[in-house]
Amino acid sequence: MIGYILCFGAGLIFGVILWAILTIFVIKEGKEILPNHHIHHHGDEKKMIANNLASKYPEFFDSPDFSIECEKGWYRILEDMFEEFRKNKLELEILQIKEKFGSLRVYVGKIKENKLDLVELIIKKAEDLSSKTCEHCGKEANIQNTAGWYKCICNKCRMFRKLRGY
Numbered sequence: 034m035i036g037y038i039l040c041f042g043a044g045l046i047f048g049v050i051l052w053a054i055l056t057i058f059v060i061k062e063g064k065e066i067l068p069n070h071h072i073h074h075h076g077d078e079k080k081m082i083a084n085n086l087a088s089k090y091p092e093f094f095d096s097p098d099f100s101i102e103c104e105k106g107w108y109r110i111l112e113d114m115f116e117e118f119r120k121n122k123l124e125l126e127i128l129q130i131k132e133k134f135g136s137l138r139v140y141v142g143k144i145k146e147n148k149l150d151l152v153e154l155i156i157k158k159a160e161d162l163s164s165k166t167c168e169h170c171g172k173e174a175n176i177q178n179t180a181g182w183y184k185c186i187c188n189k190c191r192m193f194r195k196l197r198g199y
């Protein structure tokens with residue numbers, strides 16, 4: 034009987050130590066990946082990304098009804114895309130930018146006809162790149178199926194989100 038109790042006690046202590054090590058590790062890693070208190074201002078951060086892009090590249094946002102919904106890991110990809118638009122003096126209007134099946138989707142309105150191919154090429158490049166880039170931290174990742182949802186997310190961010198319960 035005493036043997037059982039000792040065994041149980043040892044198991045419990047071992048479990049607690051393991052849990053503590055894992056928690057410390059994950060919190061530390063998590064802070065590295067998500068420095069801007071990402072968890073508490075999730076909606077705000079998406080809004081901030083949309084506002085930043087719209088104010089940095091106003092020539093592509095004629096209509097006030099545009100919508101941009103993506104996490105900060107893809108910000109750089111979008112910035113590069115807008116830089117390409119600008120460099121090539123393309124005239125177009127962004128209607129919607131969002132995530133679908135784990136990668137970026139960019140929908141545009143008015144485009145000058147003769148530049149259609151180039152616009153499509155630049156957008157495709159951004160969309161392809163997003164399917165290999167973690168939407169949360171911007172590091173290399175693959176599209177994963179999490180409980181029926183497709184997300185391009187690296188293992189660290191996935192573990193971090195799982196522990197946080199979303």
Ligand SMILES: [Zn+2]
Nearest residue numbers: 167170187190
């Ligand atoms: Zn990540």
